[in-house]
Amino acid sequence: MLINFFFALLFALPVSAEQFQAPVTDTQWQVIESPLECSLMQSIPGFGEAGFYRRNGGALSLSFISQSHAAKQNNVLFQIAEAPWQNKEQRQTLTSQPTELGQTRFSLNGVLAQQALSQMQEGRFPVIEYPSQSYSDNVTVMLSTVKFNDSFASFQQCLSHLHPDTFGEVNKLTVYFEIEQATLTPVAKKALTRLAEYVKVDDSINQIKIASHTDNHGRRRLNEPLSDARALSIKRFLITEFEIPEQLISINSYVEAKPTASNKTPLGRAKNRRAEITLVR
Structure with a gap:
């Protein structure tokens, strides 16, 4: 009724x-x-x-x-x-x-x-x-x-419980390295953690591109493996710490070929010792 x-x-x-x-x-x-x-x-x-x-x-x-x-x-x-x-x-x-x-x-x-x-x-x-x-x-x-x-x-x-970050906020990331080092700094690890946590919840991510760079300090025969090592340190961090599938990750090493700033100053060289990570849908 x-x-x-x-x-x-x-x-x-x-x-x-x-x-x-x-x-x-x-x-x-x-x-x-x-x-x-x-x-x-x-x-x-x-x-x-x-x-x-x-x-x-x-x-x-x-x-x-x-x-x-x-x-x-x-x-x-x-x-x-x-x-x-x-x-x-x-x-x-x-x-x-x-x-x-x-x-x-x-x-x-x-x-x-x-x-x-x-x-x-x-x-x-x-x-x-x-x-x-x-x-x-x-x-x-x-x-x-x-x-x-x-x-x-x-x-x-x-x-x-919505994830705090959006794709637009994390899809491009740059981390920096000390002189002649490929070790991730605490600041870099924190930024990569934020990116990895987003990747874990967004099934539309089909590629993580890592592009590594050096400044022009030192000989090229030393900078080439250094650039490779920087990219690999990021890849290992994503895989071992967050179980990101290896097949998602691609690496390109540019050494000093693509500077983002002048290598004539210490500040410019610091900006060039970097790796750029891009998420692709």
């Missing part, structure tokens, strides 16, 4: 033309958890899906994604509807955005997405309304809160 009452109230909300929402008796949330992204999505029959998503280093987003109801060139209205059991028809408007002809994804980012998520925790419903090419009047799409709390805890936990 309670479910029937709830169902009746839910459909008592006003509709413009065609309203889409998950069935009250069969609302399904899907949580995807990884160190790099978290999503909490709901399937909406006849429309597509909607829910929340966050990539590490990025802002929270709320998206409604249609599989069959492309927009006209007009506007999409983002609203918050009161919980059906409150029996109130008014809606709070979050924002209005222009739509392009054929648009099928409608998103809020940052503060507005966080506001919508907070409203769902209080039992309210995010709603979008926009002119669709499928109907003469507007389409209304509602994100249901049914079973929301059952999945929200897992989504929150995922958000709290």
Whole structure:
């Protein structure tokens, strides 16, 4: 009886033309958890899906994604509807955005997405309304809160464990060496640790390129093995300390052929005693 009452109230909300929402008796949330992204999505029959998503280093987003109801060139209205059991028809408007002809994804980012998520925790419903090419009047799409709390805890936990670094922050790294040395300094080890920890959680990394260099101090017959040794010291560190697969790592030794600064000064030579590590997807 309670479910029937709830169902009746839910459909008592006003509709413009065609309203889409998950069935009250069969609302399904899907949580995807990884160190790099978290999503909490709901399937909406006849429309597509909607829910929340966050990539590490990025802002929270709320998206409604249609599989069959492309927009006209007009506007999409983002609203918050009161919980059906409150029996109130008014809606709070979050924002209005222009739509392009054929648009099928409608998103809020940052503060507005966080506001919508907070409203769902209080039992309210995010709603979008926009002119669709499928109907003469507007389409209304509602994100249901049914079973929301059952999945929200897992989504929150995922958000709290997102990896702190993004690909753009670690995909290029330069470490420096002392004169005639191939030993990694504590500073270099710390930087390489940060890079390796990211590689361990990002399955899209398919290559780690190491390019080693020397300054022009000393004879070339000594600098060539020194440049090789610097690259190898990085490779060994990644493999032994973090179990990075050897087949991911490639090495190029340039000796003094590609200086990044003038070799005429001590500071310039210090900048040239380096290895550059690049992550490739």
